[in-house]
Amino acid sequence: MTIPAQAIRHKYLRHNKKFPHVWCPGCGNGIVMAALLRAIYRMELSKDEIVLASGIGCSSRMPTYTDFNTLHTTHGRALTFATGLKLAKPSLNVVTIMGDGDATAIGGNHFIHAARRNLNLTAIIVNNSIYGMTGGQYSPTTPFGSKSTTSLYGHIEHDFSIAELAVTAGASFVARATVYHAALMDKLIEQAMRKRGFAVVEVISNCHVQYGRRNKLGGAVEMLKTYRDNAVTVKKAEKLSAEELAGKITIGVLTDREMPISTEEYKKVRQRANEAEGEL
Amino acid sequence: MKEKKTSPDQPATTETTQTPKKKKLYDIEFYHDWCKACGICIAFCPRHIIIADKNGKPGIEDPDKCIGCRFCEMHCPDFAITVCDRQPRRRKDDI
Structure with a gap:
């Protein structure tokens, strides 16, 4: 189904905000935002049913431009605010948008425990391997040996994979896409929003201004080309050895499992407690 | 008045759309x-029909060559x- 771009633009963007948006030319955040809006358009939800929560960072500017119920919260705490929202009003469709530093550095604990708790939330994590907004400091996903303003002579720490962390922490749906695979990305976001349980979509995005420039990876076009050349689908990745997979990006649905959701379990606990009280 | 204006153009357009060999055409707006x-x-257009102007902003010279893949629309x-x-x-002054 082709989605008319005008419909998305006119229906979901806040036109009283200053456009063009603040992101740098060619920034992947705009592509992620378009994919999210296409996914919401496909789901045919009304704008009042959706809450977009975000923390601090480049990608967290996204709710500012979209005309849903939006929440721009403190650094790393998008998921905590979203948890509160979901517990207070479980009928809402809550989506959180975080960057890699936001979700896994300052909000790392919130992220793994939200995944463990398995609330019915959707988390979209835009991974651009660096803290872009604050001036290019290294983040937990900055690869070993790469340069940033706080690792001028090469990064000495190792990075970790956000999607695999989410799988281990117990999220019920985990998927990964890159900004080059925009059509796949909006399908994955739609799947994640339809999923009952904690759903994580990691989007590998380009920060050519802070990360690409320092590491000589080229501009937006060159970085998108590397994503195109290095992406491997989950099916293909199963056949490849670990050595062949080094430096590749596995895209697609990594985990999709059914697990009890904590809001529903909480209802059951309340019922059981009420019954026990009645017996006494 | 409007009907009078459209009537001379109408038969020509219906002929082009109804002929089976004619491929589907698209319009791109920037x-x-x-x-x-x-x-x-500009870099990822599969037909290489999007061309930069002097400011680096895209323009299109031959929109008939567009295959409607919507890569540019999705990745903008x-x-x-x-x-x-x-x-x-519909009208003579339509672009």
């Missing part, structure tokens, strides 16, 4: 006020590209 000239649409970070099916021309 909203230059929102464009930041990142060059993604600034919501500045619209690809739509070509509508039949």
Whole structure:
């Protein structure tokens, strides 16, 4: 189904905000935002049913431009605010948008425990391997040996994979896409929003201004080309050895499992407690 | 008045759309006020028909060559590209 771009633009963007948006030319955040809006358009939800929560960072500017119920919260705490929202009003469709530093550095604990708790939330994590907004400091996903303003002579720490962390922490749906695979990305976001349980979509995005420039990876076009050349689908990745997979990006649905959701379990606990009280 | 204006153009457009060999045509519009000239649409167009102007902003020379893949529309970070099916021309002054 082709989605008319005008419909998305006119229906979901806040036109009283200053456009063009603040992101740098060619920034992947705009592509992620378009994919999210296409996914919401496909789901045919009304704008009042959706809450977009975000923390601090480049990608967290996204709710500012979209005309849903939006929440721009403190650094790393998008998921905590979203948890509160979901517990207070479980009928809402809550989506959180975080960057890699936001979700896994300052909000790392919130992220793994939200995944463990398995609330019915959707988390979209835009991974651009660096803290872009604050001036290019290294983040937990900055690869070993790469340069940033706080690792001028090469990064000495190792990075970790956000999607695999989410799988281990117990999220019920985990998927990964890159900004080059925009059509796949909006399908994955739609799947994640339809999923009952904690759903994580990691989007590998380009920060050519802070990360690409320092590491000589080229501009937006060159970085998108590397994503195109290095992406491997989950099916293909199963056949490849670990050595062949080094430096590749596995895209697609990594985990999709059914697990009890904590809001529903909480209802059951309340019922059981009420019954026990009645017996006494 | 409107009907009089459309009537001379009408038969020509219906002929072109009804002939089976004619491929589907698309129109691409660039909203230059929102464009930041990142060059993604120019670099990734499978037909290489999007060409930069002197400011680096995209333009299209031969829209008939567009295959309607919508790659540029989906990958534009600034919501500045619209690809739509070509509508039949209703008036003489339609672009």
